[in-house]
Amino acid sequence: MSYTASVVGGSGFTGGELLRLLDGHPEFEVVQATSRSYERKTVGHQHPNLRGMDLRFTDPSELEPVDVLFAATPHGVSMERIDAFRDAADTVVDLSADFRLGSETQYDEWYDGHDRPELLADAEYALPELNRENLPGADLIASGGCNATATILGLKPLFDAGVLSGDEDVVVDVKVGSSEGGAGGGAASSHPERSGIVRPYAPTSHRHEAEIEEFLGLSVSFTVHAVDMTRGAAATCHVFPDGPVGKKDMWSAYRESYGDEPFMRTVAGGGGVYRYPEPKAVAGTNYGEVGFEIDPGNERVVVFSAIDNMMKGSAGQAVHAANVALGIEETAGLAFQGLHPVGAP
Amino acid sequence: MSYTASVVGGSGFTGGELLRLLDGHPEFEVVQATSRSYERKTVGHQHPNLRGMDLRFTDPSELEPVDVLFAATPHGVSMERIDAFRDAADTVVDLSADFRLGSETQYDEWYDGHDRPELLADAEYALPELNRENLPGADLIASGGCNATATILGLKPLFDAGVLSGDEDVVVDVKVGSSEGGAGGGAASSHPERSGIVRPYAPTSHRHEAEIEEFLGLSVSFTVHAVDMTRGAAATCHVFPDGPVGKKDMWSAYRESYGDEPFMRTVAGGGGVYRYPEPKAVAGTNYGEVGFEIDPGNERVVVFSAIDNMMKGSAGQAVHAANVALGIEETAGLAFQGLHPVGAP
Amino acid sequence: MSYTASVVGGSGFTGGELLRLLDGHPEFEVVQATSRSYERKTVGHQHPNLRGMDLRFTDPSELEPVDVLFAATPHGVSMERIDAFRDAADTVVDLSADFRLGSETQYDEWYDGHDRPELLADAEYALPELNRENLPGADLIASGGCNATATILGLKPLFDAGVLSGDEDVVVDVKVGSSEGGAGGGAASSHPERSGIVRPYAPTSHRHEAEIEEFLGLSVSFTVHAVDMTRGAAATCHVFPDGPVGKKDMWSAYRESYGDEPFMRTVAGGGGVYRYPEPKAVAGTNYGEVGFEIDPGNERVVVFSAIDNMMKGSAGQAVHAANVALGIEETAGLAFQGLHPVGAP
Amino acid sequence: MSYTASVVGGSGFTGGELLRLLDGHPEFEVVQATSRSYERKTVGHQHPNLRGMDLRFTDPSELEPVDVLFAATPHGVSMERIDAFRDAADTVVDLSADFRLGSETQYDEWYDGHDRPELLADAEYALPELNRENLPGADLIASGGCNATATILGLKPLFDAGVLSGDEDVVVDVKVGSSEGGAGGGAASSHPERSGIVRPYAPTSHRHEAEIEEFLGLSVSFTVHAVDMTRGAAATCHVFPDGPVGKKDMWSAYRESYGDEPFMRTVAGGGGVYRYPEPKAVAGTNYGEVGFEIDPGNERVVVFSAIDNMMKGSAGQAVHAANVALGIEETAGLAFQGLHPVGAP
Structure with missing residues (x-):
């Protein structure tokens, strides 16, 4: 495995989905998953599909240095903690809405004031089918909304x-x-x-x-x-x-x-x-x-x-973008088929 | 109870819904429910909610004389059997699409040829909130689609x-x-x-x-x-x-x-x-x-x-229309509240 | 309508079910539904099936005098407020577990200490098929658990x-x-x-x-x-x-x-x-x-x-018991049939 | 990929599950999926999760020679066609109940007469956690029931x-x-x-x-x-x-x-x-x-x-058994995690 990765906000649904994907990804090794509420619990405590995974949540205030940090935190958190995220990781992939829009004007029209508007222009919006050419080498990626x-x-x-x-x-x-x-x-x-x-x-x-x-x-x-x-x-x-x-x-x-x-x-x-x-x-x-x-x-x-809103609409799209950003095979860790039948997806 | 009623096509979903409503209606007595496939079975055999109801399906070819006949048959059946329905009952309420449209031209645009186009103009479309004034005394009523x-x-x-x-x-x-x-x-x-x-x-x-x-x-x-x-x-x-x-x-x-x-x-x-x-x-x-x-x-x-497609969109609307047609209190047999919570309605 | 009724704890599921049943009951008039959290809201605000019902929640501390008070409060509340309940109503029907068991010894084995153990022997457990003979005239009824x-x-x-x-x-x-x-x-x-x-x-x-x-x-x-x-x-x-x-x-x-x-x-x-x-x-x-x-x-x-845990296992059983206690026709307000099909009941 | 595989009965649920697993398996190449009813349709026609898979159903009467044949046919079919299956493949993994029991006496007690009782003793029941030691080299494997x-x-x-x-x-x-x-x-x-x-x-x-x-x-x-x-x-x-x-x-x-x-x-x-x-x-x-x-x-x-009845209770267990039988890494093609949340699995 060539890259280390962490998931900030690992106890939520998209955090769990990132952990699932990274666990099966040939190029990533997960070294940290953070959760304030479930510190020291295993990831399987929150995500029963991952009961076999040997990883415990750690406090989000102490970030391990990694190659890629995936932020699966509620809207507003990433803009507050973005400096810490970028200090910890060469590449930050944010799954929230914080860095998706291109300008403060746009942001203010739909949300309530941005803490770090100067970064909006730096972040690459990631919907790889739309703009994969912008992603290689990007260090701040805003994964598209579902x-x-x-x-x-x-x-x-x-x-x-x-x-x-x-x-x-x-x-x-x-x-x-x-x-x-x-x-x-x-x-x-x-x-x-x-x-x-x-x-x-x-x-x-x-x-x-x-x-x-x-x-x-x-x-x-x-x-x-x-x-x-x-x-x-x-x-x-x-x-x-x-x-x-x-x-x-x-x-x-x-x-x-x-x-x-x-x-x-x-x-x-x-x-x-x-x-x-x-x-x-x-x-x-x-x-x-x-x-x-x-x-x-x-x-x-x-x-x-x-x-799937949690996959192509969130965690899958984020991993896809990270693959492109790092020059990994695009489909790495994502090429599996779905289920049939499946009750309510 | 003032009126006798029958349900033709009693083993289907809307047939069962009609039986439920008529069973609880203060003015109707159900004297017949027909089903070719389930002749002699109790209505509860097909509609488990009605397991306590003492009524068995009879063959649709032998219709009892009644005041009101509700036809809950697949599209196309009513136009074939309409004469038998009208012979058996003073008032026929049809829940299929057979008599909903006003003209053969309209009908042919959406369906495949009408057996009895001359009756289209006679039938009253029933969506009581829309046209209740046309219903009193009507003898052929086409209940609206869901x-x-x-x-x-x-x-x-x-x-x-x-x-x-x-x-x-x-x-x-x-x-x-x-x-x-x-x-x-x-x-x-x-x-x-x-x-x-x-x-x-x-x-x-x-x-x-x-x-x-x-x-x-x-x-x-x-x-x-x-x-x-x-x-x-x-x-x-x-x-x-x-x-x-x-x-x-x-x-x-x-x-x-x-x-x-x-x-x-x-x-x-x-x-x-x-x-x-x-x-x-x-x-x-x-x-x-x-x-x-x-x-x-x-x-x-x-x-x-x-x-509810089976109620206001079908059986409930049909009973509502029959109430208006016969001059019964409009809400008779229909005034009950729904459930909360209910899983999938 | 012969009897006035109130529902204490009207915003919960069983409270709403009681309101539905009492609203359609020929012998009861609901004069009060209490809810601390939703005071002054209509009952339809919590129970969308009752959006057509003209009744607003009131504060539970001011109980109206009624013939029958139904208590649909969490376990432990009735034993605290039982004197107020009995002051307000001739007949109290409690849907919680507070008065179901016959002795303090039994209660202590399964729960944590009873505030009013002396009342346990007075209360009639109500599962009418089991012991309807005890119910006529009962003034404190404990409706059975689902x-x-x-x-x-x-x-x-x-x-x-x-x-x-x-x-x-x-x-x-x-x-x-x-x-x-x-x-x-x-x-x-x-x-x-x-x-x-x-x-x-x-x-x-x-x-x-x-x-x-x-x-x-x-x-x-x-x-x-x-x-x-x-x-x-x-x-x-x-x-x-x-x-x-x-x-x-x-x-x-x-x-x-x-x-x-x-x-x-x-x-x-x-x-x-x-x-x-x-x-x-x-x-x-x-x-x-x-x-x-x-x-x-x-x-x-x-x-x-x-x-249905909310009906025969709770609110329906409670109304059934009240009918028997007051000498009303047993099936009054409860004789309607269920639905078919129904998704998840 | 080291082994060729076919799925007989590929249009059913377990057939589709086998195709999903074999498609993602590092050691198997699917060369045939049969279906009498859907001959010439793509596998994605029946299994929408496999819409991206380039494979069409073929008639079950013409079996390609393969290393492993998975039979996902209704009970009774395998015992009729077992000679053709064994002619086509070195290893046959049957997912039906036909070869699960050890003796004709046992079989007759629960089912209606076996066409090929002499083969019952030859077949290895496969629940790898129970009896993996019997599987290496087995040429007729009966995968356990869910x-x-x-x-x-x-x-x-x-x-x-x-x-x-x-x-x-x-x-x-x-x-x-x-x-x-x-x-x-x-x-x-x-x-x-x-x-x-x-x-x-x-x-x-x-x-x-x-x-x-x-x-x-x-x-x-x-x-x-x-x-x-x-x-x-x-x-x-x-x-x-x-x-x-x-x-x-x-x-x-x-x-x-x-x-x-x-x-x-x-x-x-x-x-x-x-x-x-x-x-x-x-x-x-x-x-x-x-x-x-x-x-x-x-x-x-x-x-x-x-x-999961279709995985460890059927197709997953069958692939697991084939892995053991052929000496492949046991977890090959099966090591992925499940989903969370998932509505109705």
Whole structure:
């Protein structure tokens, strides 16, 4: 193993997912996982899937020097502790929203004041399919948000290929699982209240709109619903192009963008049970699926995009970005398939 | 009890729901439930909730004379057997799509040829909140479809009050439960394949668009997703009005339409876990909920509407319509509350 | 309506269930629901199924005088406030464990010291199928616990009929839903951690053993598992009788005990999907189901018992007991059927 | 890659799981997957997790010569086609029950007549933790059944260490997920009927008792319940030892048997949410978990055992056995961790 790594905020869901991925990664050795609340407990105490892993949480105030530090802390923590993170590691991959936006102006529009606005321009936003060319050698990487990632992956090829002009009205109706609420929960995420729901979770003004605007260059109408699954984000994008769009154009646009992408699959129609992108089909993996249907009645293009919010929407994307940043094989530690069947992903 | 009733197609999900409702209804006595496959079995054999009910399925070819016949048969059966139904009963309430549309032209656009097109004009479409004035004395009633009902209930008050003009672009993104697929199932609705999904179920061209067009006078962009619940239909309508719309206008429109409706509730914001319409909140009942949020960023109105597809979207609506048709108290047999908590409605 | 009622602890799950039942009860008028945390909020704020109910929570320190007070407070509260409860109401029905056991000795064995041990002998344990003869005129009623109720309902007829002697080894393996954990939750009941589980919840020493011992006169080996449903308790009792037991004896024992019981159903075999007692079949209702199978290989009798823990295991049983205590028709307000299908009850 | 492999019966759930495992296995190359119904379809058509895998189903009548053939066909097929299987491959690993029992007498007691009883003695039963010493060089391997595997893994160390004598009464109460019913389904496994259940699935006389008897040398009282998860089998074994058993003895017995086992974990108590074996903790993996609690009241030992029925209970165990048979590193292709959180495993 060529690189040492640490996970700050190791007891949360994305922290646990990073530990799982790094544990199976051929090039990384995990030397530290921090947790203030669970110091000295094994990582398996919080993450039962990792009960066989020989590692205990340590206090976040004492960071080990490592090659790569992954920060899986709540929004706001990374901007406070960024100097300590960069002192400890050559490469910092932040999974929070703290360094995703490009300017203080943008940040202030959606969040409440940034402690270290001067660093915003330094950080590389990481959605490797979008901008992998910026990542090699990057020392501060901001891994993309889950709902933004799902949306961008579905729409961007259509803009790149000119199938869409960028002036269209776009409605994005997202369905997400309960892991987006994080570990710990509260009344709204308790099992009796949360199971079996279709709940408007962010009817309007979800902060991921900021990332979509910045990286897609398009303002979208964005609504997020919570549904009964644990992992997964499915974005349905209803787009109204100026003129008719053909199936061939759509296929060709996705092929152009994703034909060589190791983690992207285009799924549109065919027979069988699974004809479109579904979170179940990618659960637990770094794969993303995109697909579409054309509505003959109203010249609408319906784009479907599905990811695992904790993987391609968070920890998987972060490891993918670190692979690119360090010059490791892109798929290292991420090339495994998902499960079928799987109940609620 | 003042009226006798029968349920044709009593072994399916909506047939069972009708039996449950009629069993608890103060004015109806169920004298027959038919099922070709389960003849002579008790109704509890198919509907375990009704294991205490003393009634056995009989062959559908021998219909008892009754005051009201509820037909809960697959689409296409009612148009074939309508004469026998009308011979047996003074009032026929059909829960299929066979008699919902007003003209053969409309029907042919969405379905494959109607056996008895001359009856289409005679049948009254029943969505009591929309057109209860047409129902008293009606002898052939076509109970509205679940996804259409959810959509129409959410949008119609806004047109009636002039908040929307009817020229707007409207995207309707519906999420439905597995009972819409009916009893019996197939590979797509088997538990391992169906649980935990967000699956594009009718990406475009869902037949309920026909009802919406006809009764709302508006063409909508309509997409249906299957999600992990058993009962429930939640319609999210993304509407782009020509000019700014205020919260007051919205509240006022819903109050005007639904202020005196016994089964409609408007839910929009407030604190707590349940701030908007949710299928869970109305599961098992004839209640419908509507609510909304206004997106300040793009002058979009987001309308939420939730019903139980088997109740207000089917059997409950049918009994409601029968109550109105016969001059019974509207809420008779339907006034009970739902459950909380309930896992997956 | 003949009686006024109040619900102390109205914002919890069983409090909400009581409000639902009393709202639909022909003889009760709810005049007060208390909640310290949600004072002045509507009951629909906590219980979305009751969004149409015109009632607001009030402070529990000021109790209205009523005919019947239902206490749905956490264990330990009733024994502290019992004098205030009895001052406010002629009849107090307590849903907690505070007054279920008959003696201080019994109580101390399973709980930590009773504030008012002298009242234990006064309180009537209420499992109406077991001891309805004690209830008429009772002024302090302790409604039975859910897991104990399921177990007792399954086994008692066999002892009464002499099919079992009472000396048998009995293993009771119970599966329960998430509502047993109450509203509010914590990490263990958060949706991501709680969904899809089979979790040993009380591997040994569950306190409901005390009730079983006292009211069944038998020590059982008792283990409770949490599974993925919201409502429901299913007890599987593995019993090893001294000699052979026939199916006829079993049927006869249940018929003898439950033949005239309005809320009990015996279900054992037959065809179809639902051949045995299941929580789904009774979800939302006051019905209980019992059934059995005989293992030819090892002369074991397997008894299945299913209830809705919030209904027959709590609020339904409490209203049933109040009906009997006041001389109201036993089934008043409780005679409705459950739902089919229903996702997770 | 050193060995070629084929999967006969590749479109079913265990067939798909084998394909997933072999696709990620460093020593196997899959050269054929058969399916009569889906000939020429990609494997991703049936297994959406494998949409990226470049392999199409072929007709089962034309088997390619391979080093190892995995048969994932329904019970009864392997015994019919065993000669063709052995002609095609040096090593046959059968996942059905056809060759699990050691003698025709045993087989006839639980099943209906064996076509090739003379082969029963030749086949090696494979539960590697139990009998890995028999596997090297084996050419016909019968992979153990899921419920039997869970039970045997939990109990055997206690017999081996003398904590239990083998004369005890043992009640095994198993909870399983819907994948045990296989792909395709029927009414009982349709989502509306199957979700949220606690259903007695095999109240008595489950055929896996035969394996337990044969390989554990003990008759057990065995009952299987279906609960709401897709993957997973959890066995709770209630054992009544002759004399007192201490926690130390239990720990020591499990340490002795499983201390060096790569796939076994002992989990018993401690804090946190996950204190005992749970199917969720091992979902998607070849890990098995065992744990216990001692009931002070009735000198009962409660043993918990959890596996993924499709992995350690089927495909994972089969690959594990093939690894041992061929002298490959035991954990090759199986060493990955599971997911956390995961909705319904």
